[in-house]
Amino acid sequence: QVQLVQSGAEVKKSGASVKVSCKVSGYTFTRYDLNWVRQATGQGLEWLGWMSPNSGNTGYAQKFQGRVTMTRNTSISTAYMELSGLRSEDTAVYYCARISSSGWYYYFDYWGQGTLVTVSS
């Protein structure tokens, strides 16, 4: 079965960087783009960007341009999201999500369990 398993919780100081991993199984890693979405406690969902595991191409939300980097290691079917220049507002649960399509319609059909990133001053 399809699974996305993320790395464990992180506590970071303001200004530091964090790198979250997302290991997939149950399907061919390079066939589906992966996206990253975050959620502050009690808040809504915010999209950070996408990555093609096949080509390595990426697209980031303008809000995170210059601070976020999405990469992958195809040999171990793992995607990474690194966020730099952390501030308290970045405290959130970060999710990886597979994006699938039906024709031109795209949707997030599988999600990781989430990784809590806490930024302290």
Place this chain on the structure above:
Amino acid sequence: DIHMTQSPSSLSASVGDRVTITCRASQSISRFLNWYQQRPGKAPKLLIYSASSLQSGVPSRFSGSGSGTDFTLTISSLQPEDFAAYFCQQSHSTPYTFGQGTKLEIK
């Protein structure tokens, strides 16, 4: 960016009730609209894609409708496991954006 507005932000209902949640886009998004359910402490789960297509394995009491800017998610007969948060999301263009969520609570 396309702004998504959900209403209501919270809703109290009883088991067996029929409930409807509304999502409005700031511009036309055709049928590029998805719905997710999120239980506390869990990742979102896809319910509906392309406005009205039921994701495999999702009970038929869930249905979606709409196109353009106005969309609805309907649960025909609430079950205990349906009390959760619901989010709409547009996939018309990046950045993909979500509604602020609707929390469905037991009356």
